[in-house]
Amino acid sequence: xxxxxxxxxxxxxxxxxxxxxxxxxxxxxxxxxxxxxxxxxxxxxxxxxxxxxxxxxxxxxxxxxxxxxxxxxxxxxxxxxxxxxxxxxxxxxxxxxxxxxxxxxxxxxxxxxxxxxxxxxxxxxxxxxxxxxxxxxxxxxxxxxxxxxxxxxxxxxxxxxxxxxxxxxxxxxxxxxxxxxxxxxxxxxxxxxxxxxxxxxxxxxxxxxxxxxxxxxxxxxxxxxxxxxxxxxxxxxxxxxxxxxxxxxxxxxxxxxxxxxxxxxxxxxxxxxxxxxxxxxxxxxxxxxxxxxxxxxxxxxxxxxxxxxxxx
Numbered sequence: 001x002x003x004x005x006x007x008x009x010x011x012x013x014x015x016x017x018x019x020x021x022x023x024x025x026x027x028x029x030x031x032x033x034x035x036x037x038x039x040x041x042x043x044x045x046x047x048x049x050x051x052x053x054x055x056x057x058x059x060x061x062x063x064x065x066x067x068x069x070x071x072x073x074x075x076x077x078x079x080x081x082x083x084x085x086x087x088x089x090x091x092x093x094x095x096x097x098x099x100x101x102x103x104x105x106x107x108x109x110x111x112x113x114x115x116x117x118x119x120x121x122x123x124x125x126x127x128x129x130x131x132x133x134x135x136x137x138x139x140x141x142x143x144x145x146x147x148x149x150x151x152x153x154x155x156x157x158x159x160x161x162x163x164x165x166x167x168x169x170x171x172x173x174x175x176x177x178x179x180x181x182x183x184x185x186x187x188x189x190x191x192x193x194x195x196x197x198x199x200x201x202x203x204x205x206x207x208x209x210x211x212x213x214x215x216x217x218x219x220x221x222x223x224x225x226x227x228x229x230x231x232x233x234x235x236x237x238x239x240x241x242x243x244x245x246x247x248x249x250x251x252x253x254x255x256x257x258x259x260x261x262x263x264x265x266x267x268x269x270x271x272x273x274x275x276x277x278x279x280x281x282x283x284x285x286x287x288x289x290x291x292x293x294x295x296x297x298x299x300x301x302x303x304x305x306x307x308x309x310x311x312x
Contacts, residue, residue, distance in 0.1 A: 004180060004279050005062075005137050006304035007286065011278015012058050012133055012271045013300060014290045015256040016051040017089075019267030020044055023052075027231070027263035035260045038293050049293040050089040053096050054130040054271040059087040059303060061155065062134035066306040069138060069151065075113035075158045079104050089295035097127040097233070103159040114154075117161030126238035128160035130268045132169045133275040136176040138311055145199050148173065160235070163209050168239045171196060171216060172272070175243070179280050185247060186222075193217055212236060222247035231262035231269045238265065242273035252281040 021042035022035055040048035060081050064074035077086070082104050085092035099118045106116040117123075135155050139148050149170055156169045174195050178188035196217055200210065213236075215221055221243045229244045230237040241262055249255040255277035259270035278286065291297055 003283060005134075005308050006301060007278040007281070007283040008133055008137070008275055009059070009062065009278070009300050009304050010283060010286055010291055010294065010297075011252065011256075011274040011276070012130075013051045013055040013274075013294050014286060015259060015270030015272075015274025015277075016055045016267045017049050017294050018256055018290075019260045019265075019270040020046060020050055020052050021048075022260065022263075023266050025263050025266065027261070030261045030263045030266075035257060035266075038290060044094050046089070046094065049295045051271075051295060052089075052267050053081075053093065053100070053127075054268050056081050056087045056089070056093075057100075057127075057131035058133055058271070058275075059300070061131050062137075062303055062307050063087065065134055065138045066303070066310045068310070071113040071154050071158055074155065075104070075107045075116060078158065079108045083108065097125050099123045099125055100127045100159045107158070113158045117157040117159050119157075119161040121162065121164075123160060123162050124164045124235045125160070125233050126235045126265065126268050126272070128156035128158075128165050129168050129172060129235055129238055130271050132156065132173060133176065133279075134307065136173050136180065136279075137307060139173065140177065140180055140311070145174075145195065148177075149199070163205065164212065165235050167205075167209070167213065168235045171213065172239060172242075172276075176276065176279060179276065185280055189220075189222075189243075189247065215240060216243060226262075229262065231259075231264035231266070233265040233268065238269055238272055241269045242276065245269070245273040246276045246280070249277070252277040252286045 021039045038048045060077040064077045080086040103116045142148055152170045152173050153166045156166045175192040178191045229241050231241045245259040246255050256270045256274045259273040260266045
């Protein structure tokens with residue numbers, strides 16, 4: 001299990017670091033100047049191998065879970081990152097989303113993590129989806145889909161409490177849980193759709209919201225042409241793009257480079273897709289040079305070991 005945790009955490013961080021230098025570049029620009037390896041500086045003036053808030057908050061999630069499931073502790077760990085650069089690639093923060101910043105400011109002032117998240121329509125950036133992966137490992141032995149949903153909801157809602165963000169995280173977590181059962185990725189995708197379909201049978205969720213997930217839940221997202229896949233910071237775009245990249249690639253390297261080269265929110269799309277590809281292909285199939293280049297590699301290995309000890 002430790003190998004899966006390690007490959008998942010590195011999967012997120014390396015995808016993130018590959019995308020950081022070209023964040024906000026257009027797809028057209030990246031078609032002409034594709035990212036093929038780790039680069040530095042450019043957008044955020046950071047050295048090669050630097051991961052962003054995506055990985056930092058995923059590592060804070062893992063750090064908190066290595067002590068047990070406690071969203072108050074998790075939220076305070078996020079605040080520690082925001083205020084002190086805890087789990088920053090270079091112990092400082094150079095990027096933070098608006099919804100995340102506002103929510104964590106509430107926690108810093110003493111608000112409970114149960115009530116800290118933003119929940120309006122415009123609060124559906126990808127800030128909770130990008131950090132949700134470690135929860136997958138914590139929930140691996142959980143059989144009750146309702147429990148899984150409630151825990152995903154609690155973790156997402158620290159910052160992103162709108163149903164759309166929560167449900168995007170839920171889909172991603174359920175898919176990752178299927179992959180951890182050593183299923184083929186397409187088989188796991190179909191199984192995830194079946195699990196979600198069963199889960200929704202007796203729910204009274206807003207049908208307009210559920211309809212937004214139609215491409216992922218009722219169709220095959222991998223079959224859409226690239227022009228129909230958007231890679232902005234909107235949570236639905238990030239979910240669709242990351243699944244699309246993962247299902248249309250045959251290796252970790254291909255998955256994350258495809259994600260980065262979609263343009264837009266390059267680091268986050270690649271972090272989310274990289275988490276999937278990491279747990280699917282394993283550390284041994286992530287290029288060694290990237291593992292060596294990514295910031296805080298030894299700390300990431302140590303974190304994976306601590307989380308593994310807690311949940312095994």
